[in-house]
Amino acid sequence: MTQTAIRLQNLRKAMAQTGTDLVVLGPGAHMHWLLGFHPHGDERPCLLMIGREREVFLMPALNAEAARTETDIAFCEWADDKGPGDALKQALAMLDAGSAAKVVLDETMRADFALLVLGALPGASHDFTVDTVGALRMRKDADEYAKLKENARIDDRAMQAALAALRPGMSEREVADVIHAQFAADGAKPEFSIVGSGPNGAFPHHATGNRKLQVGDAVVIDIGGRKDGFPSDMTRMAVIGQPPEGYEEVHAVVERAVCAALAAARPGVKAMDVDAAARNVIAEAGYGEYFVHRLGHGLGIEVHEPPFLTSTSETVLDEGMVFSIEPGIYLPGRFGLRLEDIVILRADGPEILSSLPRDMHVVPV
Incomplete structure (x- = not known):
């Protein structure tokens, strides 16, 4: 198994233990730890979304070609002229997370990214990564x-x-x-x-x-x-x-x-x-x-x-x-x-x- 596969496996074990349905990470250290890279981060919502069985990127079309050279994770792309709303709905459907009860958010992501996710999941409770990605990152391999x-x-x-x-x-x-x-x-x-x-x-x-x-x-x-x-x-x-x-x-x-x-x-x-x-x-x-x-x-x-x-x-x-x-x-x-x-x-x-x-x-x- 690759390092990313091992870390995703361990993350899903932590998700099961904490009752977490969805983990959402923005470009930054958490994502980099999990994948070995992170796409360009700017004001365009770019999110790695990890469900109980699979993962998907909400990916700005502008950055998709460059990001594709680093990962084979599925992309739900969105363009500037349409916005990320429909692509986010698609990503949640692919993860079977549209009715997620508990969502973990990257505490370092932009506030507007976090509100976008929470707005799409009005019934979900939310927490930060302390018991999932954060807990795993603390123990070095x-x-x-x-x-x-x-x-x-x-x-x-x-x-x-x-x-x-x-x-x-x-x-x-x-x-x-x-x-x-x-x-x-x-x-x-x-x-x-x-x-x-x-x-x-x-x-x-x-x-x-x-x-x-x-x-x-x-x-x-x-x-x-x-x-x-x-x-x-x-x-x-x-x-x-x-x-x-x-x-x-x-x-x-x-x-x-x-x-x-x-x-x-x-x-x-x-x-x-x-x-x-x-x-x-x-x-x-x-x-x-x-x-x-x-x-x-x-x-x-x-x-x-x-x-x-x-x-x-x-x-x-x-x-x-x-x-x-x-x-x-x-x-x-x-x-x-x-x-x-x-x-x-x-x-x-x-x-x-x-x-x-x-x-x-x-x-x-």
């Missing part, structure tokens, strides 16, 4: 793991290049340029590069800018690239010469928080409990108010996807889930400190994808 692991190796090399290049007087953008060049050398595209020096590091999502690195700066480097459809993500810390006052204590606290989360992350544990394990370490050290974001996020086709490790998440972690563990402490006007690793959850706990230590990197001056 061997091929996904291999691609994520290779991207982690590439991310390691980009981080090593950045750490080796750091010098006083170098701008944050120049550090990012080094990172991008290393990604390119490994055949990857830069996904993001946060370089936050000195007080800029206290902004968790700092926009890398023209500030020049100074002696005594702590530097947050949070980077990710993408190759073969999958991304990477990692954060490490550097200091330029002598660390700023209090830095070494904060680094030790954040490292303990990472270790606490790694120890707590086991199959069957709720995501909120892993978040709490790290958060409690930081709070007990007196820095609780300075840990201002969730502990982590899933990583797969998207850089941010379920599971999300928050203080309120009831998601039960399971083998094969891939997610970040990235506690941080952000001291306004002084510095920020975040340590991040991506892990895949195994039966006996998390496997870290990176091979780089989380130690403080000191740039000699």
Whole structure:
């Protein structure tokens, strides 16, 4: 069986278990995970509709020829001069879903696409993909793991290049340029590069800018690239010469928080409990108010996807889930400190994808 056939089979098992009659996906990550591609997405309704026994595309005629090179799924085509209404009715009839009682909608699709579907099924209840496509995507298979692991190796090399290049007087953008060049050398595209020096590091999502690195700066480097459809993500810390006052204590606290989360992350544990394990370490050290974001996020086709490790998440972690563990402490006007690793959850706990230590990197001056 092809990967798509296996995933469709697993999706239909999930549909049966959840009483779902129809799953409707728009162009995006869910569709790409299921099929290995997604057609061009614009304002024209383009929907993959999966019923209990077969699947069909609601397909704009303008895009049909290009999409046909990627899939042999049946198309119900519609043209601009007629609109999608009749083609949607045809698709529902082909799937025997005209009287569907429960419909699952892609939470990332355009609102007008979702309303088009719901308008055609006025008697149906609706939900999002958390128990169907979303649940399946959270558990990575061997091929996904291999691609994520290779991207982690590439991310390691980009981080090593950045750490080796750091010098006083170098701008944050120049550090990012080094990172991008290393990604390119490994055949990857830069996904993001946060370089936050000195007080800029206290902004968790700092926009890398023209500030020049100074002696005594702590530097947050949070980077990710993408190759073969999958991304990477990692954060490490550097200091330029002598660390700023209090830095070494904060680094030790954040490292303990990472270790606490790694120890707590086991199959069957709720995501909120892993978040709490790290958060409690930081709070007990007196820095609780300075840990201002969730502990982590899933990583797969998207850089941010379920599971999300928050203080309120009831998601039960399971083998094969891939997610970040990235506690941080952000001291306004002084510095920020975040340590991040991506892990895949195994039966006996998390496997870290990176091979780089989380130690403080000191740039000699």
